[in-house]
Amino acid sequence: MNTGRPSGGALRARLARARLLSHPRLLGWCDAAILRSSGGARRRLVLLRRQVVDAQLESHPSVARLNARIERRLLGFRPRWNGRPVSQAEIWDLVSREPDPARRRAGYYANEPLFVGLEPDVRALVDARNHRAQELGFASYPEARLSLEGLSVRSLRDLSAPVLALGRTASSALREASPTGSWFPWDMMFAQRQATAHVRRGFSAADCIPAVRAGLKKWGFGPADLAFRFRRWDTPTAGLALHGQLPADVGVVCNPRDGIVHYSVLFHEMGHGIHGRAVRGPSPLFRSVGFPGFAESIGGLFEQVTCELSWLRTRPGISAEEARRLRASSYAALAFRMAELVGEVESELRLYGRADADLTGPRRRFLHGTLGYDDHPPISWVDPYHLSPGFHRASYLLATCFTEQVVAAGKAATRGALWPNPRWGPWLKRTWLRPGQRDDWVPKVRKVTGKPLGPAAFVTTARQEMAQGLAG
Ligand SMILES: [Zn+2]
Numbered sequence: 001m002n003t004g005r006p007s008g009g010a011l012r013a014r015l016a017r018a019r020l021l022s023h024p025r026l027l028g029w030c031d032a033a034i035l036r037s038s039g040g041a042r043r044r045l046v047l048l049r050r051q052v053v054d055a056q057l058e059s060h061p062s063v064a065r066l067n068a069r070i071e072r073r074l075l076g077f078r079p080r081w082n083g084r085p086v087s088q089a090e091i092w093d094l095v096s097r098e099p100d101p102a103r104r105r106a107g108y109y110a111n112e113p114l115f116v117g118l119e120p121d122v123r124a125l126v127d128a129r130n131h132r133a134q135e136l137g138f139a140s141y142p143e144a145r146l147s148l149e150g151l152s153v154r155s156l157r158d159l160s161a162p163v164l165a166l167g168r169t170a171s172s173a174l175r176e177a178s179p180t181g182s183w184f185p186w187d188m189m190f191a192q193r194q195a196t197a198h199v200r201r202g203f204s205a206a207d208c209i210p211a212v213r214a215g216l217k218k219w220g221f222g223p224a225d226l227a228f229r230f231r232r233w234d235t236p237t238a239g240l241a242l243h244g245q246l247p248a249d250v251g252v253v254c255n256p257r258d259g260i261v262h263y264s265v266l267f268h269e270m271g272h273g274i275h276g277r278a279v280r281g282p283s284p285l286f287r288s289v290g291f292p293g294f295a296e297s298i299g300g301l302f303e304q305v306t307c308e309l310s311w312l313r314t315r316p317g318i319s320a321e322e323a324r325r326l327r328a329s330s331y332a333a334l335a336f337r338m339a340e341l342v343g344e345v346e347s348e349l350r351l352y353g354r355a356d357a358d359l360t361g362p363r364r365r366f367l368h369g370t371l372g373y374d375d376h377p378p379i380s381w382v383d384p385y386h387l388s389p390g391f392h393r394a395s396y397l398l399a400t401c402f403t404e405q406v407v408a409a410g411k412a413a414t415r416g417a418l419w420p421n422p423r424w425g426p427w428l429k430r431t432w433l434r435p436g437q438r439d440d441w442v443p444k445v446r447k448v449t450g451k452p453l454g455p456a457a458f459v460t461t462a463r464q465e466m467a468q469g470l471a472g
Pocket residue numbers: 268272295296299
């Protein structure tokens with residue numbers, strides 16, 4: 001996620017904004033004004049205060065300069081394969097397609113020289129962020145970020161235990177189904193690709209963009225909702241949405257390859273794009289897709305279309321039985337990914353607890369002990385998710401919980417299935433997208449779904465789907 005690149009350059013613009021919002025008396029002024037106000041004015045002041053905290057945390061020169069330096073090195077890096085520079089998409093293909101395990105392993109570690117080289121800078125960034133958070137009165141940077149949306153490290157950890165238990169079940173099921181004798185991270189993507197090899201025709205790279213657009217149309221989104229810039233381009237993450245001045249300035253970058261996972265990624269990124277185009281509000285304070293806590297929730301909800309039997313059946317060569325298997329394997333992969341995320345979030349919390357903490361030992365134990373991989377040296381803990389806004393990964397955990405809960409509520413509200421259902425787009429826009437920051441999402445989830453945000457809905461559905469998949 002990015003907040004746009006004015007012609008002056010992202011760093012210069014961020015520093016100018018931080019200078020403006022860092023007046024020593026501004027936060028005190030906001031607090032006093034909030035106490036004196038009510039209704040819409042109060043909401044504006046609350047949102048302004050969050051923007052001030054965000055700018056003082058993340059755009060302070062000590063943080064923004066380090067972030068910009070890491071970003072430059074990350075975006076300028078090209079991994080090498082067989083002595084020549086290749087794209088991140090080619091590395092993805094290699095790890096998921098290469099039959100020789102030694103070559104797959106080499107592909108998996110292809111970004112390692114970059115990440116290891118960035119470790120000292122990322123530790124310094126973490127230190128600078130914590131320092132800023134503590135100066136603003138927070139216990140740590142993760143607490144500060146989560147607090148912007150009424151969350152805390154404790155509420156995040158409440159999600160973890162049931163998710164980890166489910167992840168262990170998914171891990172043994174995936175391992176058992178794998179065609180490789182070993183079980184390393186570089187076997188995982190290969191195994192998933194092999195499992196869907198016979199239905200590859202249904203998820204070709206060439207058809208990905210038109211198929212996702214057609215899927216969104218049947219969900220009730222029209223050309224105006226999709227009127228954002230789209231570029232097919234290589235990124236260090238699978239896809240990227242860029243939100244500038246909303247709702248006018250929205251861009252989506254993606255480089256789809258063959259495979260169902262790329263269809264999910266594209267639905268996800270298009271979700272970010274549609275979200276950015278839909279927000280409305282009387283001031284720019286309202287016209288935002290949210291702070292990191294819920295930034296991924298809408299993307300996650302759009303991805304869910306690719307788990308629907310009715311959508312899977314529209315893909316060429318997919319029978320009812322295949323669709324059922326694909327749905328079960330998507331849930332197993334998601335359960336595994338959620339457990340992986342819990343481990344990654346814990347690793348980040350350890351880092352924010354102590355910037356010089358040893359992360360390798362605990363990660364190695366987690367990968368082997370909890371995720372069930374054969375013992376191996378963990379790949380460097382550095383990745384693009386340390387870039388601004390930091391501690392972003394937590395929002396993927398929240399997104400999956402959000403999605404499963406909101407799907408149930410949306411089905412009731414739209415009186416129909418998740419897909420195809422042309423009433424979904426208007427409902428999503430009305431309930432979640434258009435209001436922007438008018439409401440906080442923690443109480444809104446409770447109001448719309450009747451329950452506080454939690455992992456129960458996801459765990460129940462995933463357990464059910466995985467059991468049916470195994471029974472088949
Ligand atoms: Zn996203």
